[in-house]
Amino acid sequence: MGIELENEQSLEEGLSLEKFEEASEIVKQVTLETKLVFSEYLSTQTGNKVYLKPENMQLTGAYKLRGAYYKISTLTDEERAKGLITASAGNHAQGVAYAAKAYGTKAVIVMPTTTPLMKVNRTKGYGAEVVLYGDVYDEACAKAYELADENGYTFIHPFDDLMVATGQGTIAMEIVKELPLVDYILVPIGGGGLATGVATLAKLLNPKIKVIGVEPAGANCMQRSLEEGHVVTLPKVSTIADGTAVKTPGSKLLPYIQKNLDGIITVEDHELVVSFLDMVENHKTVVENSGLLTVAALKHLDVKGKKVVAILSGGNMDVTTMSSVVQQGLIMRDRVFTVSMLLPDKPGELYKVSGIIAKANGNVVELEHNQFVTTNRNAAVELRITMEAFGTEHKEQIMKSLEEGGYKPRLVNVGG
Structure with a gap:
């Protein structure tokens, strides 16, 4: 009992309310005010009142x-x-x-x-x-x-430093001041600095607030560490969320996570791709893959009617990655798809196929005509068409129209 009390006092001395208050005033010298943004779209999708904390809008693009x-x-x-x-x-x-x-x-x-x-x-x-x-x-x-x-x-360590974690935790101070009755805060986890600061301060301000960490499924070092009861180093990490691709979480931080975090949700990469599309189309904002962890985790949160804040930790994404994520997102949403079919090598066939697609309101993006798929060109040539659709129902409608036109379209490259 004496050891437990000593450890409790040690944790309080390490990350104290006094230090958080001091840090909150100091960081104002260099940070922008990132007020909460209510998301009507995400609220409707989840049945909760969802607010976004847009740290992707900071001066350096991240918290x-x-x-x-x-x-x-x-x-x-x-x-x-x-x-x-x-x-x-x-x-x-x-x-x-x-x-x-x-x-x-x-x-x-x-x-x-x-x-x-x-x-x-x-x-x-x-x-x-x-x-x-x-x-x-x-x-x-x-x-x-x-x-x-x-x-x-x-x-200056990126995360395994109590003063660094204190600075990151100032986000919680701002959230609680703006939304005093917040029920849940979702926070991305890489090494654990942000989660440590936010969870510790949130509990100091209001023990009823639930703080949930979110990790990529391919880099869940903190989840594993909590399960084992000590710091665990993953043999490898594999995720598109490069900002949270950490093998070993902070050893100085684990005790705070054990005490203050209310759970961890893991997210698959394909969920981040869809979330990126959601943020661009519905909020007109760019959030990097690590920052999207909390958005993707919203559908895994098994609660309704709660006030939930998702921290968007950063928005630093290069154009090449952005382009790739958008393309994959469109494919996953059935808004871009490719079909392959065989047709006789004679005049008018391509015209006929394009007419069917046009009548079904499909938009051709790319077309590949392969005359060497068989040795008998008179029998068949392969036609691959990549086209845009409005979604799954429209895609199926185009496929059905091609079938009714006498062709046998086969989907290829579905899901990238």
Whole structure:
């Protein structure tokens, strides 16, 4: 009993209400006001009153600026003067770079060589020195520690740092002030810094608030750690949510997660693809895959009539990834599909097929005519047509029209 009490007091001292209040005032110096956005669409879909916390609209495109700036504010002048260093593939890199610039301090950011050029250039744009090293975050992080030792830099960890977590937790302060009767807060989890800060402060402000973490199914390191009761390192991660593709959660954070988090939902990649389309079409906003975890998790939340806040953690997505996600989303929604069929190699057949599609209000996007599918061209040639439809019902209507026209269309590439 004495040990439990001691641990409880230790947790309270680590992330105290006083520190959260201090951090909330300090981060205002560099953050934009991201007021809650009520989502009529998501509310109708889920039967709850859904609000979005748009941290994708922050200056650096993500919430990470909060933790980085507050952490740097707690350093001594001597620690800042040594220069700062961190490892990141994107959002934390930009947060540290921006915060360091605000303090007039040198920042060195080690990024994996696979980091999209857009994120590298944005980080450089905030005045940081970028070092490209390794193929994954873990290799870049090891290099950052090596450079810190060699040059005496002060290391700013992306998540496994209580002051960083305190800065991230200021989001909960804003949510509760704006929506005092909030019932649920959904928060993405990578290493656990955001979830630790938000869950801890939410419980300090109102123990009745339920905080649910959301992880990619292919990178559920925190879920596994909670199940095992200690930090678990995944053998590998596989997810399009690169910002939360973490093998090992923060060891300093796990006790807070164990105490304050009310559960974890895991989301498959295909759910993120559909959520991206929902956000673009219904809210006219771009949210990166990691930030969409909470949106995808809404349908897994088994409650009705509750006030639910989904934190959109970031919006830094390169155009190439965006294009790919949109395309996959359209395919999954049956708004783009491809059919293959055999038809006689004689004049007028292509005209006939296109007429059937046009009459059914289908729109041809791409057409491939393969005359070498059989040795007997007079018998058949293959025609592949990619077209747009309004959805599943319309797609089936086009398929039926082709069948009634005497053809046997076969769906290909369904789901990408």
